[in-house]
Amino acid sequence: xxxxxxxxxxxxxxxxxxxxxxxxxxxxxxxxxxxxxxxxxxxxxxxxxxxxxxxxxxxxxxxxxxxxxxxxxxxxxxxxxxxxxxxxxxxxxxxxxxxxxxxxxxxxxxxxxxxxxxxxxxxxxxxxxxxxxxxxxxxxxxxxxxxxxxxxxxxxxxxxxxxxxxxxxxxxxxxxxxxxxxxxxxxxxxxxxxxxxxxxxxxxxxxxxxxxxxxxxxxxxxxxxxxxxxxxxxxxxxxxxxxxxxxxxxxxxxxxxxxxxxxxxxxxxxxxxxxxxxxxxxxxxxxxxxxxxxxxxxxxxxxxxxxxxxxxxxxxxxxxxxxxxxxxxxxxxxxxxxxxxxxxxxxxxxxxxxxxxxxxxxxxxxxxxxxxxxxxxxxxxxxxxxxxxxxxxxxxxxxxxxxxxxxxxxxxxxxxxxxxxxxxxxxxxxxxxxxxxxxxxxxxxxxxxxxxxxxxxxxxxxxxxxx
Numbered sequence: 023x024x025x026x027x028x029x030x031x032x033x034x035x036x037x038x039x040x041x042x043x044x045x046x047x048x049x050x051x052x053x054x055x056x057x058x059x060x061x062x063x064x065x066x067x068x069x070x071x072x073x074x075x076x077x078x079x080x081x082x083x084x085x086x087x088x089x090x091x092x093x094x095x096x097x098x099x100x101x102x103x104x105x106x107x108x109x110x111x112x113x114x115x116x117x118x119x120x121x122x123x124x125x126x127x128x129x130x131x132x133x134x135x136x137x138x139x140x141x142x143x144x145x146x147x148x149x150x151x152x153x154x155x156x157x158x159x160x161x162x163x164x165x166x167x168x169x170x171x172x173x174x175x176x177x178x179x180x181x182x183x184x185x186x187x188x189x190x191x192x193x194x195x196x197x198x199x200x201x202x203x204x205x206x207x208x209x210x211x212x213x214x215x216x217x218x219x220x221x222x223x224x225x226x227x228x229x230x231x232x233x234x235x236x237x238x239x240x241x242x243x244x245x246x247x248x249x250x251x252x253x254x255x256x257x258x259x260x261x262x263x264x265x266x267x268x269x270x271x272x273x274x275x276x277x278x279x280x281x282x283x284x285x286x287x288x289x290x291x292x293x294x295x296x297x298x299x300x301x302x303x304x305x306x307x308x309x310x311x312x313x314x315x316x317x318x319x320x321x322x323x324x325x326x327x328x329x330x331x332x333x334x335x336x337x338x339x340x341x342x343x344x345x346x347x348x349x350x351x352x353x354x355x356x357x358x359x360x361x362x363x364x365x366x367x368x369x370x371x372x373x374x375x376x377x378x379x380x381x382x383x384x385x386x387x388x389x390x391x392x393x394x395x396x397x398x399x400x401x402x403x404x405x406x407x408x409x410x411x412x413x414x415x416x417x418x419x420x421x422x423x424x425x426x427x428x429x430x431x432x433x434x435x436x437x438x439x440x441x442x443x444x445x446x447x448x449x450x451x452x453x454x455x456x457x458x459x460x461x462x463x464x465x466x467x468x469x470x471x472x473x474x475x476x477x478x479x480x481x482x483x484x485x486x487x488x489x
Contacts, residue, residue, distance in 0.1 A: 034152050037214050038161050041145040043207045044108055045165070046172045047200060048138050051115065052080060052436075053173070054180040055131075056311050057326050057334060058193045060319045061184055065193060068124040070448045071250040075128045077312060077440040078242055083135030084142075085433030086235040089282045089426045090226055092143035099220035100144040100151075105211055107141025112204030119197035143426070152216060170342035177334030181327035225280045233271040234282070238434060240264025242441050249445035282430075284423045287416065293424060295479035296412025297431060302476075303408065304435035306469040307367070307401050309443020311337070313462040314394070316447060321383050321455030332387045333394060340398020341405060348406040356414070356483035360407045361474060367400025368470045375463040382456040407484070414481025421485075 055062070055076040063072045095103040114134035121127035146162075153161045183195045191198065241264035248257030275281040275288065287293050311334070318329040344363070351359055373393035378385055409428040416424050446465050451458040 033214060034157075034161075036210070037152055037216075038149060038164060040207055040210045040214055041149060042164065042168050043203065043210075044104070044141055045145060045169060047111070047203050047207065048142055049169055049172050050176045050179070051111075051134060051138075051197070051200070052077075052084070053176050053334075054196050055080070056315045057177050057180045057330050058184060058196060059312070060316060061193045061326060062127065066121065066124050066127060069250060070444075071246050072124045072128070073312075073316070073448075074246045074250075074441050074444050075124075076131060077308075078246070078437045079128050079131040080135040080138075081308075081433045081437035081440065082235075082238055082242060083132045084139050085430045085435075085437060086231060086238060087136055087139035088143060088430040088433060090228070090231045091139040091141070092147075092426055093224060093226045093280075094140065095144045095147060095220070097220050097222060097224040097226060099218045100147045101211075101215040101217055102220070103140055104144040104148065104215060105208065107137050107139075107144065108204055108208045108211060110137035111141055112200050112208060115197045115200035115204060119191075119194040148215060151218065170338075170345065173338040173341060177330035177338065178327070181325070181330030181334075184326040227274075227278050227280055227282055230271060230274045230278055230282050233267050233274055237264050237267035237271055238437065240267060242437060245441050245445060249449060282423075283427045284420055287420055287424055287427070290415055291479065292415040292481040293412055295476060296408060296481075297428065299473050299476045299480070300408050300412065300428065301431060301435045301438070302469050303364070303367075303404060303473045304432050305439030305442060306466045306473075307397075308436040308439030309441075309446075309462070310371070310397070310439075310466045312440050312444050313447045313459055316444070317378075317455055317459040321459065322385070332390060336391050336395040337398035337401065340395045340400075341402035344399045344402025345406045348403050352407050352410055352484050357411050357477055357480045360404060360411055360480065361477045363400050363403030363407060364470055364474045364477065365400070366403060367397055368467055368474065370394070370396030370398075370400055371463055371467045371470060375460050375467065378456055378463070379460050382454075410484040411480050413485050414483050416485070 059073045059076050062076060063069070066072065091103065091107070111134060114130055114137055117130035118127055118134060121130055149161055150158060180196050183199070184193050186195075188195045240260045244257040244259075244261030244264060247260070248254075251257070275283050276285050314333050315329055318324045318333045319326065324332065344366075348359060348363070355362070370393050373396060374390070377389045377393055381389065409425075409432070412428060413421065413424055443462050443465060447458045447462045450461045
């Protein structure tokens with residue numbers, strides 16, 4: 023890629039700030055529905071399925087199109103795709119904030135996720151083109167602390183905006199604030215980002231992405247609608263159709279000239295084991311976050327802000343602390359660090375199960391926060407290591423395809439978990455809030471325990487410097 027008018031040092035760091043701003047907006051909007059789902063559902067008169075779709079729809083679109091978004095940037099120019107992505111994301115956020123019924127907000131969330139998939143992959147490529155080799159590490163090191171602070175502050179900001187009810191907007195202000203954040207980032211990106219022509223020889227496997235999208239939508243729609251309206255012919259047909267299209271997608275990966283996932287990766291036992299383990303773990307903890315928020319608000323009567331402070335902030339703090347520590351340890355411990363993270367997550371989940379099982383809805387925040395913080399430590403240890411170790415036995419020419427595929431799969435796992443674990447919660451709710459959340463925690467613990475058994479199929483070490 024040719025970059026015209028390479029920026030001076032000050033401009034480079036301004037470009038980094040724009041890329042970080044886009045990632046922060048994406049991170050905030052991917053997590054705010056963990057806090058806001060009960061409030062949005064009551065406001066729009068939705069049912070249990072709306073709670074599930076609010077997070078699932080965003081992660082579904084983002085996961086399906088993430089690799090395609092990166093390829094589009096290579097083909098048509100990263101600046102062009104970044105501007106399209108941030109502008110489209112901002113407009114979709116406005117549509118979310120103006121939603122008038124369940125269908126309108128679900129469609130808006132899908133569009134939001136799609137533009138996020140166009141936006142996010144461009145950042146690292148742009149930074150690689152404007153920073154000299156000796157400074158690129160320093161630039162990338164800004165992502166960890168910045169996104170970590172956003173992970174801690176995001177749920178609290180969401181809870182504050184809902185409780186503050188600014189201008190009578192309630193939960194809508196969480197999305198409408200992107201008029202300022204996204205609009206400012208769009209103007210800054212237009213002025214600062216270097217122009218590039220792209221490479222028209224890069225191919226984009228639109229058919230493969232379409233097959234994956236239909237497969238995932240069919241499976242998730244069948245699961246959510248079957249659990250909320252009953253297992254009639256419709257949901258069963260969607261599940262069956264999703265399975266058929268998943269098979270067609272797998273077949274496409276072996277025949278396409280430029281598949282989304284290189285066939286050689288799928289023949290690599292370490293990579294496929296990490297792929298499956300990642301799907302299971304990320305789905306479990308994504309579902310746990312949703313169920314915990316529902317329990318705190320619907321079961322304990324917490325406000326969104328108190329839910330963020332008691333439930334989400336301790337997890338986010340644990341993630342940040344463990345992620346920083348894991349960065350220092352992964353080269354030495356490899357897959358043993360993944361195993362340790364899973365054990366910590368299992369311990370925190372079991373602790374939380376015991377606390378709620380013993381005290382029910384009489385449980386206080388002092389009993390909840392330590393267990394929730396331990397879960398965050400386990401999640402942070404795994405977040406930074408599972409996929410790094412998964413890449414341990416791959417060849418250098420497979421790194422791009424492997425990393426992009428794993429990032430997309432993580433988003434799809436978030437969609438699966440938000441649908442599956444909340445299904446368990448709602449199906450067992452008739453026996454009481456405490457029973458519903460402990461049953462959900464038992465499922466999460468079971469999946470985590472199975473993941474512990476699968477760790478030993480992973481490569482022993484992460485590739486040098488990959489983390």
